[in-house]
Amino acid sequence: MPIPSGSADQGTLPLIGLDDELSALREDVNRLRAENARLLRLLELTPQQARPPGPVQTGVFDGQPGPAHAGSTPAAKVAFFASLFAARTDVYALRWEDARTGRGGWVPAVRGGWRKRVPAADRSTCR
Numbered sequence: 001m002p003i004p005s006g007s008a009d010q011g012t013l014p015l016i017g018l019d020d021e022l023s024a025l026r027e028d029v030n031r032l033r034a035e036n037a038r039l040l041r042l043l044e045l046t047p048q049q050a051r052p053p054g055p056v057q058t059g060v061f062d063g064q065p066g067p068a069h070a071g072s073t074p075a076a077k078v079a080f081f082a083s084l085f086a087a088r089t090d091v092y093a094l095r096w097e098d099a100r101t102g103r104g105g106w107v108p109a110v111r112g113g114w115r116k117r118v119p120a121a122d123r124s125t126c127r
Contacts (some may be wrong), residue, residue, distance in 0.1 A: 093109065
């Protein structure tokens with residue numbers, strides 16, 4: 001089988017069909033932009049609420065946090081918890097418990113407390 005003119009084996013990329021592919025990609029982009037605009041209207045999001053999240057903040061640890069368990073001293077428990085949030089000195093957690101189910105856990109503290117159906121942009125982190 002002969003090698004077509006402009007093939008990768010001759011040092012150039014084939015250009016056949018690239019115009020059609022570019023047109024199809026532009027149509028896809030336009031279709032996706034229209035779909036995004038429709039979804040933003042349905043969700044009633046402002047442009048600020050819809051923007052992508054910022055970069056993720058990661059912690060720099062000197063070593064892994066030491067073990068902590070129910071019998072650990074309060075100081076060891078606090079040190080363990082602080083090591084988990086070493087990169088964020090401006091955030092602290094609050095304990096929650098559901099008396100009905102017996103479940104519990106920790107949530108970041110926010111001004112005004114956690115409320116259902118309140119966008120995160122409307123809540124400010126404490127401290």
